[in-house]
Every structure is written in structure tokens, then in C-alpha cells.
Amino acid sequence: xxxxxxxxxxxxxxxxxxxxxxxxxxxxxxxxxxxxxxxxxxxxxxxxxxxxxxxxxxxxxxxxxxxxxxxxxxxxxxxxxxxxxxxxxxxxxxxxxxxxxxxxxxxxxxxxxxxxxxxxxxxxxxxxxxxxxxxxxxxxxxxxxxxxxxxxxxxxxxxxxxxxxxxxxxxxxxxxxxxxxxxxxxxxxxxxxxxxxxxxxxxxxxxxxxxxxxxxxxxxxxxxxxxxxxxxxxxxxxxxxxxxxxxxxxxxxxxxxxxxxxxxxxxxxxxxxxxxxxxxxxxxxxxxxxxxxxxxxxxxxxxxxxxxxxxxxxxxxxxxxxxxxxxxxxxxxxxxxxxxxxxxxxxxxxxxxxxxxxxxxxxxxxxxxxxxxxxxxxxxxxxxx
Numbered sequence: 001x002x003x004x005x006x007x008x009x010x011x012x013x014x015x016x017x018x019x020x021x022x023x024x025x026x027x028x029x030x031x032x033x034x035x036x037x038x039x040x041x042x043x044x045x046x047x048x049x050x051x052x053x054x055x056x057x058x059x060x061x062x063x064x065x066x067x068x069x070x071x072x073x074x075x076x077x078x079x080x081x082x083x084x085x086x087x088x089x090x091x092x093x094x095x096x097x098x099x100x101x102x103x104x105x106x107x108x109x110x111x112x113x114x115x116x117x118x119x120x121x122x123x124x125x126x127x128x129x130x131x132x133x134x135x136x137x138x139x140x141x142x143x144x145x146x147x148x149x150x151x152x153x154x155x156x157x158x159x160x161x162x163x164x165x166x167x168x169x170x171x172x173x174x175x176x177x178x179x180x181x182x183x184x185x186x187x188x189x190x191x192x193x194x195x196x197x198x199x200x201x202x203x204x205x206x207x208x209x210x211x212x213x214x215x216x217x218x219x220x221x222x223x224x225x226x227x228x229x230x231x232x233x234x235x236x237x238x239x240x241x242x243x244x245x246x247x248x249x250x251x252x253x254x255x256x257x258x259x260x261x262x263x264x265x266x267x268x269x270x271x272x273x274x275x276x277x278x279x280x281x282x283x284x285x286x287x288x289x290x291x292x293x294x295x296x297x298x299x300x301x302x303x304x305x306x307x308x309x310x311x312x313x314x315x316x317x318x319x320x321x322x323x324x325x326x327x328x329x330x331x332x333x334x335x336x337x338x339x340x341x342x343x344x345x346x347x348x349x350x351x352x353x354x355x356x357x358x359x360x361x362x363x364x365x366x367x368x369x370x371x372x373x374x375x376x377x378x379x380x381x382x383x384x385x
Contacts, residue, residue, distance in 0.1 A: 024366065041273055045268050061359070083133070090128070096120070117353075121172045125176055128160060133311050168213055171342050179322050243259035250284060256280065260280070271333070297324045301316075301317070307372045312371060323346060327346065330344060346358045
């Protein structure tokens, strides 16, 4: 430990080497393993060829891997400085989506920037984590009992939730709200305030349902009774359940899934990619992937616990919660436990914005691990960052 501290105070090149040494390369290997699962599944989804899904996804992961390692080198004081500009930029992009966004599948969720299709709601989640951590690490536990100190961060959560709901994107808006709630709790919000905030939830849910779009109401109706419209709104979830069940214990074999290869399975490269895994690799393959996801989530939580500064703990917890909610919503959706919400499975589903957003989040997570001994924002000097 003393050797690492001396390196951190040495020349920049030595400090860089020390930070690279402190990265959890086992965690990076787990990330690469999950991305590898995504590649072979997308290869199958493309009919046994690298295009149009697997090869572009591999290129995105390579870019994301460089981004992740680069972000992992950034010290907490840099992350705090860029947190507010990133949050304001994400809000600006969300507003831009509502005015000039690209429409796809009935929703306006994408912007064309430099010939690339970008989904700002994905990056808004990471920007929100940084902004909330930057706010809460400065507030003492005593101030967390004062509702006035909680109004600004509450507005910070509510603003992107409302903008994303207007796209409309109910699944991502739910995840953003869940991230905000988790960070409020982790920051030390009083139990009586949490109970007070939960009291109007039933009335808010009734109001929200009354203002849902027709297709969103159809998703809820289909969730309750998919067989009511088997060739329409219920088609996706019915085919998903068939694929999940047809895999059995060991699966039908790689590249031999009937629902996926015969194109009965909808959105098999994005929202419903887990059903391809279950169909081709069976119960054993599905449980293995879920186990790998769980290890990544628990690893992130461990990084949050090990961080010695409050900012790092909050960032690590927020990123871990984002990844957890990604997985929870997608897996619950394809199993029919919740209405279909259009949320991909991280690192496995096809998609550029989701891939880069997850890798950016992992970079922040690894940054908290690399700088876990820093007392940034507390009593000790920040030079070790």
C-alpha cells in the first residue's frame, strides 16, 4: 500500500502505471465475458453470420473498452468538476429530442449527431448519477433531515424523468426514477421522509395511467392477458414465452433455435435477446448468464462499500443500481413478469447508445475502485487522487 502511495506522488507516467495496476482486471474480464456472450448470440441472431449485428457490436465494444479504461483513470475531483456540465448537456439533448428527434417504433428517442444515431436518455442516467453524487457528498447527515436540502436533487431527478416520459419511454423513465430513489436512500434520507413521499404514489399511478399513450395501455392489458390479442399486442410476449420454454434444460443447440432462426421471435437482437439464449442454451445457459450478471452487480456493490470517500460510494452505488435495473426490467419483461418496456439487456443486446453508456458507467465504477483510498472531499489531502 505504501509503495502504491509513493507511486501516486511520483512522475505522471508512474502514477498512470499505478492506476492501471489498481484496476480490477478480474472485473474487466467478467465484462468481456458477458460481451462475448452477446457476440455469439448476435451472431446467431444474424443467421450464423457476423453481419448485420455481431460485427458492429464487437466494434462498439472495442471503442467502449478504451472509453472504460480511460474513464477509470480519472480522479474524483475531475469527475466532480464535469458532473454538472454533463448533467446540463444531457438535459439539453433530451429537450432537443422532443423538437428534432428521430422517430422510431412510435417514439421520438434518437438524435442524429454527425451521422450517428444517439439516444440521449441512455447518457442522462450516468450524468444524473454524477450530479447527485456531487450534490450529496457535500451535505452532512444532519442536513439530510431537512427537506429544503432535498428539493434541488429531487428536481434533478424529476426533470429527466418528465422529459423521457414525453418521448415516450416509460421503461427508461422508470430506471431513472429508481436510480434517483436509491441514491437518496444511500445518501442518508430519513425514513419518515421516504414514507411521506410514498403516500401519494397510488394517486400518481392513477394519474399517470390516465395520461398513457394508447400503445402503453395496450402493453399493460397485454401483460395481464396476452392471449386477448395473440396476433397483435400479445404476439411479442407469447413468442418470447414459447422460446423460453422450448429450450428445456440444455437447449436446442447453438444456431438451432426454432423461434429465433425462423424469425418468429420479435426483436431477437435487442429487447428479447435473452430468449434466444434460453432457447439455444436452455435453462443451464440462461442461469449461467443470470449468474454472470449477478456477479457484476455484486462486484459493483463491493466497490461502493470499499470506497473511503462518500462521492465514490455514491457513484459506485448509482452505477450498480443502473446496471441492476437494466437487467431486472429486461429479464422481467421477456419472462412476462412486467409489461414490455423496450429496455435492452446490457452488453448483450444490440445497440450503440446502450453499449457505450454501460461501458462509460463501468469506467466510473472502476474509477471509484482505483481511487478507493482517496479521502476526496473529506478531511485528508486530495493529492493522492
